[in-house]
Amino acid sequence: MSLVHAILGFLNRQPLTGYELKTQCFDQSVSYFWPADQAQIYKTLEKMESEQWVESQIKFQNDRPNRRLYCITTGGQNELRRWLETRQPLHVQREPFLVQLYFSEDLKNNTIIELLEHQKILHGKQLHGYESIGMPAFNLHIVPRDVFLANRTLNLGKRMEKAYIEWIEETINMTHQLPDVEE
Amino acid sequence: MSLVHAILGFLNRQPLTGYELKTQCFDQSVSYFWPADQAQIYKTLEKMESEQWVESQIKFQNDRPNRRLYCITTGGQNELRRWLETRQPLHVQREPFLVQLYFSEDLKNNTIIELLEHQKILHGKQLHGYESIGMPAFNLHIVPRDVFLANRTLNLGKRMEKAYIEWIEETINMTHQLPDVEE
């Protein structure tokens, strides 16, 4: 399960609380290929502690709620390493918009085009979001490994969005040429 | 929920049993953007019947198990139409391989490359599977709408796989040039 291993990956860099994992780790970096819900992070941390991959201690605070700080254990590091070296099978992807399009034969061309235009806007926003993440150009021979890898994951996100948008545009053009349904 | 609407889409063309939906509809056409599990199809059909979107009757057979044939109702047709005309939000996509890559900074270059090569094989097979689905060239002005739409969904699948594979190749090349971790 990737959530477990993403958490292990973050905790392998430094001890963190559930709150920090949510707001500073997941939401800021991996959310576009592995979004994580707050409730699930807390639940998963509990499960991971029972498996002894992490340990937690409470940091008391007077003016704010106490924090429960999680550290990775050696067991957790071994598990992370094992998983990182394991070949991943293809992940099942689902795309509701394609379900919609596939069954849209009775919709009018303009309705189909309007739905395609809407998807184009959404994917455009997504792409724009990726492009606004400042990733400076780097020299391959001196770039830190983690920066390189973060850059590569973001690059895939951008490519997929661009390919999707191109496909939408092509599909819109083709739909314009399609004989319409009768009223 | 797209499974419900995919089933409505199929039943809108003709009455079908759960078994036929699984083996002749989902597995043969939409599985690459909406795979459906047998157990879930049966569960969902039950739920859809309680919502009165479909009706079922049992067809008795002597030599084989009886069949429960489902028909779409007018309520089901209205729901399908409503959904088909509704703008879909972006669907959350998760990609375990990117989680893996993102945290692979301590792996040796060769290990990372080996994992990338494996993904390339998997995506190559996927692409090959799409390409082996015979979709003849068609004339936009006379093509049946359902054929056009099926063709377009498949086209997106191919594009995404091609873009993914290109990204893998580029990433492999770059990783070759990356200074390695120390042993």
Place this chain on the structure above:
DNA sequence: GAGAGCATGTAAGAGGTTACATGATTCC
């Protein structure tokens, strides 16, 4: 005074996966 930030947690439910059970027939 309202709302945002800090921080953890619970509860309920939706959706999907895996595995198993039945039992006749057909094919190798």
Place this chain on the structure above:
DNA sequence: GGAATCATGTAACCTCTTACATGCTCTC
């Protein structure tokens, strides 16, 4: 004799989402 096909269904389980609850502090 063993496996595949036909056909439906149940049960347990996993993952993820949504909504809610607490209560203090700081800022506008």
